[in-house]
Amino acid sequence: MALRAIAGKKTLTLGLVLGPRAAAGASAPRTGSGLRHARGLVTFSLPDLPYDYGALEPAISGEIMKLHHQKHHQTYITNFNKALEQLEEAMAKGDSSKVAHLQSAIKFNGGGHINHSIFWKNLKPLNEGGGEPPHSTLGWAIDTDFGSLDALVQKMNAEGAALQGSGWVWLALDKEMKKLKVETTANQDPLVTKGANLVPLLGIDVWEHAYYLQYKNARPEYLKNIWKIMNWKYASEVYEKEIA
Amino acid sequence: MGFHLLSPSYCCGYQPSPPISHGLLRFRPVTGIPKPSPQKGQLHQSRRASKVLAYYGITTPPYKLDALEPYMSQRTLELHWGKHHRDYVDSLNKQLVKSPLYGHTMEELIKVTYNNGNPLPEFNNAAQVWNHDFFWESMQSGGGKLPQGGVLQQIEKDFDSYSNFRDTFVESAMALFGSGWVWLVLRTEEKKLSVVRTSNAICPLVWGDIPIIALDMWEHAYYLDYKDDREKYINTFMDNLVSWHAATVRMLRAEAFVNLGEPKIPVA
Numbered sequence: 001m002a003l004r005a006i007a008g009k010k011t012l013t014l015g016l017v018l019g020p021r022a023a024a025g026a027s028a029p030r031t032g033s034g035l036r037h038a039r040g041l042v043t044f045s046l047p048d049l050p051y052d053y054g055a056l057e058p059a060i061s062g063e064i065m066k067l068h069h070q071k072h073h074q075t076y077i078t079n080f081n082k083a084l085e086q087l088e089e090a091m092a093k094g095d096s097s098k099v100a101h102l103q104s105a106i107k108f109n110g111g112g113h114i115n116h117s118i119f120w121k122n123l124k125p126l127n128e129g130g131g132e133p134p135h136s137t138l139g140w141a142i143d144t145d146f147g148s149l150d151a152l153v154q155k156m157n158a159e160g161a162a163l164q165g166s167g168w169v170w171l172a173l174d175k176e177m178k179k180l181k182v183e184t185t186a187n188q189d190p191l192v193t194k195g196a197n198l199v200p201l202l203g204i205d206v207w208e209h210a211y212y213l214q215y216k217n218a219r220p221e222y223l224k225n226i227w228k229i230m231n232w233k234y235a236s237e238v239y240e241k242e243i244a
Numbered sequence: 245m246g247f248h249l250l251s252p253s254y255c256c257g258y259q260p261s262p263p264i265s266h267g268l269l270r271f272r273p274v275t276g277i278p279k280p281s282p283q284k285g286q287l288h289q290s291r292r293a294s295k296v297l298a299y300y301g302i303t304t305p306p307y308k309l310d311a312l313e314p315y316m317s318q319r320t321l322e323l324h325w326g327k328h329h330r331d332y333v334d335s336l337n338k339q340l341v342k343s344p345l346y347g348h349t350m351e352e353l354i355k356v357t358y359n360n361g362n363p364l365p366e367f368n369n370a371a372q373v374w375n376h377d378f379f380w381e382s383m384q385s386g387g388g389k390l391p392q393g394g395v396l397q398q399i400e401k402d403f404d405s406y407s408n409f410r411d412t413f414v415e416s417a418m419a420l421f422g423s424g425w426v427w428l429v430l431r432t433e434e435k436k437l438s439v440v441r442t443s444n445a446i447c448p449l450v451w452g453d454i455p456i457i458a459l460d461m462w463e464h465a466y467y468l469d470y471k472d473d474r475e476k477y478i479n480t481f482m483d484n485l486v487s488w489h490a491a492t493v494r495m496l497r498a499e500a501f502v503n504l505g506e507p508k509i510p511v512a
Contacts, residue, residue, distance in 0.1 A: 164445070165445075167422075212468070
């Protein structure tokens with residue numbers, strides 16, 4: 001199997017897509033990455049951020065972005081790869097109890113990789129359009145399902161602040177019912193654990209590592225400020241693709 | 245042979261809490277008016293003198309906030325105790341205003357609100373209040389090193405060696421997914437010491453076990469001092485913070501409730 005080229009800084013890829021992946025838009029035809037193939041087993045690697053670590057200030061500090069990306073996300077990927085390797089061995093040996101035992105590590109670390117990959121794309125620096133509210137289809141859907149953008153933000157902030165322990169708060173599209181929903185997941189559970197038809201449009205990481213160095217215990221402050229760098233364009237793109 | 249209760253860091257006006265208390269070593273102060281009536285449990289005016297009538301108070305750690313430096317910074321304690329712990333107390337009291345749950349000791353309240361695995365909304369706050377009280381008392385300045393006497397003997401009996409126990413404790417903490425706590429508990433049924441890991445606010449009291457030592461693995465407990473380096477935090481706790489004095493006192497009290505069998509290992 002050919003080794004895929006590692007994507008450049010400007011191309012962020014979700015490292016879970018298997019098979020050939022064309023580059024988005026009109027940019028150079030580099031294939032996406034985050035994937036390497038060795039001995040037939042897919043391993044995942046850390047996707048690059050589409051902006052500098054300090055570009056999201058003052059909403060999120062560069063120190064947090066660097067730790068969050070290089071340490072936390074990387075650790076999830078490392079442990080995910082390890083767990084998958086062990087799973088492969090256990091399956092080859094027919095060790096069903098080991099297979100079952102590995103599921104929680106796979107859900108946790110795999111979920112961590114999935115969730116954070118989405119998260120980096122959910123954020124955009126102020127000078128690149130971060131915080132600009134959604135228009136057209138997604139904007140109307142928000143007004144229909146929540147009353148107004150403000151109401152949606154209030155709801156997500158309230159649920160995010162009330163979440164006990166670690167987890168995520170999501171703006172989800174139920175693609176069956178064609179409705180928007182606000183959901184929370186615990187720890188690193190991906191959104192699909194709350195419903196197989198749920199597609200994540202926006203996710204906010206409310207693990208303490210996402211904000212503690214800057215906001216300390218003031219999670220509501222963090223939630224208030226993160227909307228200033230929210231990448232509604234990405235959310236709209238995902239929404240329109242699913243609704244079509 | 246001797247054991248000593250940890251001396252409280254503030255003075256007079258104590259009312260002993262009800263005797264069957266596996267957890268806390270110090271007495272809760274009762275201050276202000278009105279005089280507590282048997283039905284209402286412990287009452288005292290909350291600091292804010294607002295409309296909330298407080299049912300439970302916040303206890304201070306048995307040392308100054310900078311006493312655990314450099315292993316746990318003063319800044320961390322100021323936030324962890326002054327904000328997080330205090331928030332749990334305030335939130336619990338607010339919930340209890342509208343609730344029929346009063347007159348319990350903290351341990352009773354935790355078991356009642358745990359509701360056999362279907363926790364009531366008050367559980368999180370109640371358990372976290374207790375957990376943090378227990379956590380401050382599980383540490384001391386000049387802590388770590390080895391347990392002594394009966395505690396060491398019991399550890400060696402149940403884990404084969406102290407270093408086995410230490411490895412088990414560290415591994416358990418490292419393997420925790422999300423927020424939670426790691427405990428050394430005395431299992432009342434098996435009559436053995438054991439390392440137990442719980443998620444979020446859950447505390448071994450709900451299963452009727454007796455906690456001996458606790459380590460807070462919520463990120464807010466270590467993030468300012470250790471960032472993402474959990475292993476360093478856990479090892480530092482074992483080597484420099486854990487209070488084997490506290491563990492000894494707790495084991496001694498536990499022996500009144502659990503027959504550890506022959507040979508009778510003296511705890512103190």
